Amino acid sequence: DAGVTQSPTHLIKTRGQQVTLRCSPKSGHDTVSWYQQALGQGPQFIFQYYEEEERQRGNFPDRFSGHQFPNYSSELNVNALLLGDSALYLCASSLDLIGESEGYTFGSGTRLTVV
């Protein structure tokens, strides 16, 4: 049973460019969340998608946007990249069901470097 897969694993972009990161959730999961993890910090919640709509959003600017597809996979888009956007971007999937025992399953992340 495949877990959460993210692509690409590493990416280098120039300031001002746009980037798209991709995530395929664990089989059977219907909810996808994105987190940003700066070096030496804990992950910070960006947003969550369920039924192809953004359901919750953290304290991130509108430059960060996303999408969820009918097969539950998701994309994270970041426009007008800043040096401070350099981080590990983690995707997590979950099952939106009361009583689900584990919560999130995380992918290995995409390491984005903005130069």
Next chain:
Amino acid sequence: AQKVTQAQTEISVVEKEDVTLDCVYETRDTTYYLFWYKQPPSGELVFLIRRNSFDEQNEISGRYSWNFQKSTSSFNFTITASQVVDSAVYFCALSEAGASGAGSYQLTFGKGTKLSVIP
């Protein structure tokens, strides 16, 4: 607002020693979940445990044990007889109960504790 504090930034222990990782949380909710995750160098966050706010029983899983104390808002994690494979960054996290299901919560993480187990 939710907050998680992991005061220990880095810990080094010699193999076979016991080690406790501290976690203190803040929340105004009466219903919430607490988690511990392990992050090896590969970057993936590995789920270790989830606890809801109504279940204060301590839990043991092999060499791992967790001590949840609501009175002190703490959820500490102990590794007994540490091994080199335990070397990683460990994160404590907190979430409110989601309105539409357990999978709807967002996690608030601490800054993590880097554990190094020396052979």
